[in-house]
Amino acid sequence: MSPPLTSAPGVRQKTFSFRCIGCGDVTESAQQDFRCAQCHDLLEIVYPAWDEYKPGAEKLKSAWLTRRLSSKPEDLSGVWRFRELLPPIEAEQVITLREGNTPLFELPRCARITGVPQLFAKHQGMNPTASFKDAGMTVAATFARRAGFKWVGCASTGNTSASMAAYAARGGMRSLVLVPEGKISWSKLSQALDYGAVTCQLRTDFDGCLRLLQELVLRAPVYQLNSINPFRLEGQKTLAFELLEQMGWNPPDHIIVPGGNLGNSSAIGKALVEMRDLGLISRLPKLSVIQAEGANALVRTLRETGGKKLVSVAPETRATAIRIGNPASWKKAAHVIEATGGACEQVSEIEIAQAKAEIGAEGIGCEPASAVTLAGLKKLVEQGFVKASETVVLVLTGNLLKDPDYTMEFHRGELLAEGDGARSLASLRHAPTVLDATLDAVMRTLEQSEKS
Ligand code: F0G
16 A cells, blocks of 8 residues: 555645534534434544644645646646645545636626726636536545445436546446436436436436435445535545635735535535644635525525424425525524624525526626626625625635526526516627628628627
8 A cells, every 4th residue: 555645745634523513512523324323414524633642734835836836636626736635545545536626717897887996706617527626526436446446326406426437437437426306407317328327317306316315325335425425525525725825825805605505605615714723824715605596595594494494395496506495504604604604695586597597798607606706796796785985705616508598598688588577688698699791791790799
């Protein structure tokens, strides 16, 4: 066996434990369903060794930067580059597609629209399978294989399954995908098929798929790769490490993220708190979570119960990635919103469509679920929660190409029923025109567009 991945000089390799977020029980191993054996709540990964020996902030920053000049696969990964803050593993065991390393874009047009000049997008849709899931999947798939599993499985609204299938294929494992029939985009489904997953379209919603998977992993040797799996969240933390490095370790005032099953917000929040505790940043950005009005379980949970009890909903939204009514990580997300002083908001279908077109007009684009961040920012500005002088980062979770049907229907004016205020979006639409193949016809179209 080769030695563990080398750490930054002077930074000791640490071990990790699982801690229950409900009763606080700490264990060295987890059951197949990644739930606490005592109280059945979710587990998180903790690093007890940090209590005695904190990795030095300056040493970490310099080691992470140096690795950008390396050509080793584990250094080229924008996840494993930050390995001192991840569970340790031998280099040869890492399954990587060179994930992470995603760009931070300025959004000048959206800045004008929202009145927030310092507005940025961290585009996780630029990952190998075109969504943020890859950052978590490289870690969780690696630990699945190391634990000796031949099969991995997930329930998904599409992106998790695409990512899992890719990492399973790279790692020589087989994958089982459970998706809600008719409620995920063909782009995402086609990725899973091409990467060789056994794909089951179940006559239920995402929550039904996840329930079934949780039962299945207790009966069959299938390693579950949903974000209930805390290794996924450890990988997804690196989005925040990379973002802060890109910002010269000056924390933005706000980070805004879409909320579905609520793993990603939990991971980013955990990373922010860890960075503050390790002295990598001096203050916490406020982490805000935005949901679609039709899938607003966390919004209702916080408003109606003060975060004490989950209010499940029957989800309905065209942003199918976040069409989730019973989010597994709601407690973790509620905790990080509170810990960072963030907000939780909901946005309508028309607000999502408008925001998506506005992000598209920046030459960047994203999938509908990601656009809730811009729509949510507009609300938070209106409420005075975000000030014009503050720096804001939107986390764009998925690529524009993930849901072409949505985009085509929007531009053709078929996405939203008239009367929903949909007409006001006309100036953002660019429907294709069918013409005779003559110079005249194209010239006329050009002239008309000039005038409009
Ligand atoms: N944005 C996109 C593009 C997603 O695919 C998801 C979740 C989210 C946001 C929400 O993230 O669940 O961590 O709160 N997609 C999962 C899937 C559920 O199966 O692909 P979350």
